[in-house]
Amino acid sequence: MRKLLNTLYITNPDVYLSREGEQVVVKNEGKKSIAVPIHNLEGIISFGYCGASPALMGLCAEKGVSVTFLTEYGKYLASVQGPFSGNILLRKEQFRIAEDSERRLGVSVNFIVAKIMNSRTVLKRAIRDYEEIAGKQQISFVVERLGRQAENARHALNEDELRGIEGDAAKMYFGVFDNLILHEKESFFFHGRSRRPPLDNMNALLSFTYVLLAHEVKSAIEAVGLDPAAGFFHKDRPGRNGLALDMMEELRAYLADRFVLSLVNRRQVSAKDFVVKENRAILMDDDMRKKLLTEWQKRKRIDIKHPYTKEKISLGLLPYIQAQLMARFIRGDIDGYPPFLWR
Amino acid sequence: MDKYDEKIYLPLSGIQHFVFCKRQWALIHIERQWKENMLTVEGKNLHERADDPYEKEKRSDLIVSRAMPLISKKLGIQGVADIVEFEKTIDGKGIRIRDYDGFWLPHPVEYKRGIPKSDQSDEAQLCLQVLCLEEMMGANIDKAYLYYHQKRRRTRIKMESELREWTVSMAKEMHELFEKGLTPPAEKNKKCGNCSMKELCFPRLTKKARPVSNYINEMMKEGE
Numbered sequence: 001m002r003k004l005l006n007t008l009y010i011t012n013p014d015v016y017l018s019r020e021g022e023q024v025v026v027k028n029e030g031k032k033s034i035a036v037p038i039h040n041l042e043g044i045i046s047f048g049y050c051g052a053s054p055a056l057m058g059l060c061a062e063k064g065v066s067v068t069f070l071t072e073y074g075k076y077l078a079s080v081q082g083p084f085s086g087n088i089l090l091r092k093e094q095f096r097i098a099e100d101s102e103r104r105l106g107v108s109v110n111f112i113v114a115k116i117m118n119s120r121t122v123l124k125r126a127i128r129d130y131e132e133i134a135g136k137q138q139i140s141f142v143v144e145r146l147g148r149q150a151e152n153a154r155h156a157l158n159e160d161e162l163r164g165i166e167g168d169a170a171k172m173y174f175g176v177f178d179n180l181i182l183h184e185k186e187s188f189f190f191h192g193r194s195r196r197p198p199l200d201n202m203n204a205l206l207s208f209t210y211v212l213l214a215h216e217v218k219s220a221i222e223a224v225g226l227d228p229a230a231g232f233f234h235k236d237r238p239g240r241n242g243l244a245l246d247m248m249e250e251l252r253a254y255l256a257d258r259f260v261l262s263l264v265n266r267r268q269v270s271a272k273d274f275v276v277k278e279n280r281a282i283l284m285d286d287d288m289r290k291k292l293l294t295e296w297q298k299r300k301r302i303d304i305k306h307p308y309t310k311e312k313i314s315l316g317l318l319p320y321i322q323a324q325l326m327a328r329f330i331r332g333d334i335d336g337y338p339p340f341l342w343r
Numbered sequence: 344m345d346k347y348d349e350k351i352y353l354p355l356s357g358i359q360h361f362v363f364c365k366r367q368w369a370l371i372h373i374e375r376q377w378k379e380n381m382l383t384v385e386g387k388n389l390h391e392r393a394d395d396p397y398e399k400e401k402r403s404d405l406i407v408s409r410a411m412p413l414i415s416k417k418l419g420i421q422g423v424a425d426i427v428e429f430e431k432t433i434d435g436k437g438i439r440i441r442d443y444d445g446f447w448l449p450h451p452v453e454y455k456r457g458i459p460k461s462d463q464s465d466e467a468q469l470c471l472q473v474l475c476l477e478e479m480m481g482a483n484i485d486k487a488y489l490y491y492h493q494k495r496r497r498t499r500i501k502m503e504s505e506l507r508e509w510t511v512s513m514a515k516e517m518h519e520l521f522e523k524g525l526t527p528p529a530e531k532n533k534k535c536g537n538c539s540m541k542e543l544c545f546p547r548l549t550k551k552a553r554p555v556s557n558y559i560n561e562m563m564k565e566g567e
Contacts, residue, residue: 087375089524113559150563225374308558309545324543329555331374331526334548336555341562 006041009293011286013048019056041065042316043219047289066219070211087225093330094243098230105159107246107329107337108233112153112166114250114339119173120146121342122253122261126180135179142172159233173253180261187271188264197281201274204282205263208289209256210248212296213319217251218244220323226330247322250339255318259299268295308338353517355413355422355471358510361517362464364533366549367540368517369526404431406443413475418514424472426452438482449476452488452497459498463509465489466500470510473502 008024010017016027024041026034038059043066046052052067057080060067067080097103123143127136149169156162178190181202190202198204218241221228231242233249263269273288284292300316313321322340329337353372360368406429414421429440429447437446451472455465466489473484488497500506520527528549529535535546 090374110555110559113563117563154559307562308553308555309547324545328545328548333526333528333545334552334555338555338558341559343562 006036007297008036008041008044009297010044010046010050011048011290011293013050015050017044017046017050017052017056019053019059022059024056024059038063038065043068045070045215047071064223066222068215068219070215076215090225090327090330091227091230094226094230097330098232101159104232105156105162108159108162109153109156110337110339111233111246111249112156112162112169113150114341115166115252116146116150116153116169118250118340118342119169119253119257120150122180122258123173123176130182133179133182135176139176139179142176145172162233177257180265182265183267184264184271188269197277197279197283199280199282201269201271201282202260202264204274204284205260205269205292206256208284208292209260209296210252212293213251213256214241214244214248216316217248217319217323220319221247221326223320224323224327226323226327243326247319247326250341251318251322254340254342255315259296263292263295307341307343351518351521352414352419352421353514353521355420355475356468358420358471358513358517359464359468361513362462362467363460364530364538365520365527366529366544366546367538369520370540370543373521373524373526405429406440406447413472413479415471415475415478417478418471418474418511419518420471420475420514422472422475424451424476425454427476428452438480448484449480449482450484450487451476452490454490454492456492458491458493459489463506466506467510467513469500470502470506471514474507474510 008026010026012028014028015033018025018027020035022038023035024038024044025032026036041060041063044052044060045068047070049071052069057067059065061080069077069079071077097107120143123139123146126133127139127143133139146169149165149172153162153165153169156165174190174192181188181190188201191200193206194200194203195207198207218228221244226243228241228244231240231244231246234240234242234245268291269288273285273291275283275285277283300314302315303312304315304318305311306313306318306321308325309321318340325334325338328334357368357372360371408427408429409425411424411427412421413424427449428451429443429449430437432446432448435446437448439445440447451469453465453469453472459465469487469489473487476482477484485502487500487502489500490497529544529546531550533546535541535544538544538546
């Protein structure tokens, strides 16, 4: 199987990335601080305004290493695109499916069924694993309802119906999400999603983790030659990565929500890690962000058996494997898109 | 009129992938997947080519030309021959070459890293080089050589009509598949274990296709 390589995260805005031979060199105030061989890297993600040399970007493009620049809050700035990207025949077929409501619905159903099933599993496991969890009855009720909604999603007749089912399922799931937080309830609570900006610590953690996941999914989609902008379930909007958002749906609960919950429940974060702005917006401080990235990287090394291909893979490769499966489906190797399902 | 449009000359070296497995060839040449995997497949590691597979001494009756560009307009193939040797003839057979006196017979020598393979992919590549050379230089070539690095010696391959016809049919089939732009399913009786394209190919998906709806049914049922 493809090896999971490292992602180099740059969180210090004062460093400069350059190339020396086959190495990525990180310089701080002109002095070399780290050098990493390019063949050990999967991607480079830089937060804040650090610079990089064209020679380095060229090397990364040639070796298939993604380079992404984000603001310190994770807003997308730019990424490096090499001379060859994607495959026109594959993309054209992707567009054909996206234009055909019948075919499009078939794929969308699988995204949403997996999304509902995987968030349901998060709840099921919480009831199973935590004796002391509050609101067990209510969670069990939601588990049952999500099971029914997943069935309904499978038989959705059109996209509007599917959107309705998805909306209801998300509301139910997030309605009991607060019960999954077991400690420090005064600092870590969940009363619904708030995005721009996040207004509490949980939302700040979730938003940042979703940003990480979104980038990984988008890079994976680009790596297999698909167009991240042409989605099936998410409506086209200029500047929106529809397919990346689609393919994120099935992974949100499994990769991101569980990750954030475990940070809190293992007491790896505390109220002191956050800064409250005058307008109530919540930001993570630098150390918190570093801590989160380190844990995120650690988690990627866990091995799982993929439910469809039956192969052993590192968790970090999941977005890439799903993108591969999507490409194989679009090319007609498989009769449908097999989403990632977790029990 | 040439048979093929200037833009669809297929790479000569691709025929060895094509003979080994049509799906592998399509992954590389139609889908353009992963350059680094391609390099693994091609085995083009220049450091390993340090020892030259031909007599080093200069001989007045042998010209050695390296990295010779080849093209066949008839077959729509282009590529590069590692080595083409020209042997001087004494009976007036062969062709004339610029800047040299006399008549010469060319033959390609294709360098391979490992040992002879169980299929005929190397022979096909060599034969395709011969067909290009014949078309370009107007020579008749009756033999060529494969040099296997692990054996440290060359094997002579006769350019018989059977090999030629088969190679031509492979080249034609390659064009047909390229025209369709479709990647064929993995071939059932192939050993996929050692294939460097395995993880891009998911051979099991097409060999033992598992309907996606069955998979979803199963995952939704269990653990209830």
